[in-house]
Amino acid sequence: MNTKLGADSRPPRNYLLTLPEPTPNGPFHLGHIAGPYLRMDVIARFLRCRGDRPVVVSGSDVYDPWVPLKAGEEGTTPREVSARYHARISSDLSDLAITTDAFINVSEEPWRARFEREVEHSLAHLRGRGAVVERTERVLYSESARRHVVGAWLLGRCPDCGAGTASYFCEECGAHFLPENVVEPRSRNDDDGPLAWREIDSLFLALPDAERLDARLARMSVPERYRATVRRFLAREGLAVRLSAPQEWAVDLGRTEPQVPRGLFSYTGTFMFTRLAGEIHGMLTGTGVNAFAPESDVVTVTSLGIDNVIPVLVGIVGTSLMYEDMRTYDRCLITDFHQLAGEKFSTSRRHAIWVADIARARNVSVDAVRYFLAKVNPEAGPASFEPAEFLAEAGDRLSGRFGASLAACHRRLPERPGAPDGRLMARLDALLADQERALDSPQVSTAAAVRAFDTWCDTAPGPDAHPETAYWWLKGAAVLGWPVMPGFAQQTWTTLGGDGEPRLSAFLHPTAPVTAGGPVVFPRPTAADLAPCLPETLGSPVSPVS
Template identity: 40%
Template sequence: MHVEPQKFFLMPIPPTPNGRLHLGHIAGPYLRMDMLGRYLRTQGHRVDVVSAVDGFDSYVLWKALQEGRTPQDVCSDYHRQIAHDLASLDIVVDDFLDLVQGPHARRHAENARRAIERLVERGLTETIVEKVLYSEKTGRYLAGAWLVGHCPQCGAGAAGYFCEACGAHFRPQAMVEPRARMGDDALEWREVESLFLRIDEEEPLLRSIAASGASPRFMDVVRRFLAQEGRRVRLTAPGEWGVAWSADRFGNPRVLFEAGWEYALTCGDQCASEADEMHPMYRNCDTTTLVSFGIDNAVLLLAGSAAVMGALPDCKPFDYVLTNYFYNLQGEKFSTSRLHVVWAADIVEATPATSDAVRYFLARESPEEETTNFDVDAFIAFVNDELVSTLQARIHTAGAALDNLSGELVQICEPLSGELAAMLEALGVSFRLNAVTVRGACAVLLAWTMRPGIDLSDAIQAYGWLKGLACIAAPVMPRLANEIWWALGHDGAPLQAQLWTATRPRGGLAVRQWFAPLQRDSLDRCLPAGQLRERSAAHA
């Protein structure tokens, strides 16, 4: 079936450069967006993936204080390390920007300031006086990373403006039992003026968010926020680290409160300039846009970003959103402060595990509908039983049969062609833009892998099965898919338009090893120290 090529702009949410990426980060917005991008490319679409680091997050300041470095150095260093973590798991980002410094920093600041100026000019903003704790000793406003306490909605421990437990977003003065994170005393409540966007019509915004693919639970978070804040979205915050805005009438410095929309403008600029085309976030642009993020950013991206972009006369919100919940490690939340983490690059660079194996397992366990968990023993069993003993063994059998066709012109025959078409249709359902499910894509991959009634020792059947495997596995296990595609006589990455084309197989799959057996000891170099101590105690 012919698919008309389309243009897509994908923006995985910018990570904060206060540390590396761990598997909890990867399993959420980054792997899912990469899989969608790879699927769209197999359809022949043009896909631009552009993101950045969220360098003006106050957690960068806290990290700089901890490490005795400037925030600029911290941002630059972790920008590089995050890029390496993404690349180690074959997560493609065409442009990954540092907007604190470097060639795009000025444009980013100009984009953000001009957008807010236009909202002010259109009479869509309100100035609200609020109270923030201020330290005379350090000169810090206790907001963002510097403020801890308990969520006013669910009572869980919270920091800054957000509650990770329930997704709530609130003003600093609403924090229950507020206190300084570190080093700030002589505290006083100080009045500050903050700029907010006023949302005059809530229902059109909610309809737009729902149409973008936000789940009912995410919608509930947004509705609670809009009711709590009187349909207002924050645009500025007190402080000096960020894109500067004019001081308030009390003399307090202010910066723009980043909520994703400003990154959409600058990352979209990069996408447009490289292709010499219209900005993808403009209303009359035919590029389809998507953003991915977790529940901790639901208010920022669904209410804040969508409201701001919708209020700008020539812009549009993201067309679609990919959302996720948290991903735990051994039943507990990933924690960089406690070093309860598995760093993304370490699991493939310090152990026998491969990128394809990690990607498949994370996708199969994706937290797309609820919080899920990376269990080390389950990962080992998955690699050993499902990949080494089953998938790899079946590829070896099919590869040996394929070698008998080396150099001959071959194509997929019935009944495999009809069955494969049905599988590809199911894969397409998994990647519907308003309901992406990478778990569903993994289920299709497993069904094709274990397809009954096929004789993989028969060369023609092996050829058809391998072709289907390459196309279906391409979003999940790109290295495996590309090698199979090449062995079948194609070049480049799998394309569904070439699936039915006759080729001359090159072979060579019968002895290739993609997956190695794992043992618990072989993963020790990437596991948190606490897990190693627990295992040692259990065997003592």
């Protein structure tokens, strides 16, 4: 076990944590945040507290076809849309205290040249291994719109599960498919007129045999249900993943037919973005070594939702195996979708709680939002943000029971604390070990990390506790709470005289408390406080559960 209080002789370990590339065509809602984004921030904070060196890299999927679709709706350009919402998403992440070391827009300098250079280098490398192939496929074409009906413009039903789909993948089961395999295909735009099938030549990446890829996914502890999704995809589409699509807004891969654009398919472009993220790690750490280089000792972790299973497990991991001169990800952490009151978050129906709204809501603590999302999360299946349950957790638990314990211990703080009680520290060390198993693992559970924090809080010392006990219990709450509730943890750590962020290496050094500011106070939100954030789709006002 690496987690321990006080000085640690183990050298710091380097990590690269990559977040999904969100499409910059709108702001973030809690459904976006609740899975991969919050999860990776929780992991990064835990690793830093433990003494390791995580680097978090993400960026916008600016070339996703939904960007030009949004530009058409707003009467502007894809470049303006991607720049504006890239900045908005960055702000949304910051609003919920989710930090990155680099959040990049690959359509803007200085990253554009680096990304296009990586695309060119990767394709040359893969061509040299015979991994780039040309295939003829059928796509629908609208003569009136002079547009291939692909990407965001293609609607239909999933060939695997029958659910309604948009673009090349199914959000219900995670399947990906060729446009010609969409059931009952049609255009999003009713004015596109009669559609006709056309044959075009597209580029694909050849993949290693299915057994080799499945064996690699098994070694990464990818759950069987997602490996089954990959096997179905390979059985239907063949050992290939799309590399180009007939779209103008993309990194140009060169045309063979004047009227048929050949742009880098944005989902496969995540492979090149991954390699760029590895380069950025080398830049930021000063090693100059790509985190995915064969000689690298960096632990590489990515987090994704089920809609990105094929792009990541096939497009990145599978292509990495074909690339040969690189390591694959060490861990791929997959989450299901987060729901709102039992229904999927939906921007089109406005069934959403927007990050910017809840982060600024009266009496709603950002820490409380993070705490609830980490506790009620889609790790093992769909989870739902229930407003009444959130009010109960934020009010009864955080503002009520936990708030009372914080106030009682703060009143008992000594002017200069002495050494901690051994039994108290043994209990804390055991809970830190629980958090380590929950957060530094192929199967991450933020809910288990919250349980460790809750266990510590549920055994808070009473109002007559010895001042030393009050001090060390508060300090323990700060380190256990830091991954999930950084605002509370940082303020508590600082109040206890600690420097910088909470660190296990500094834990056992007694510091003189600075008590002038008082304890952290969690506000108690009401249904009226939360109501302005809730969509009309929820109907009647919400009351806390009893």
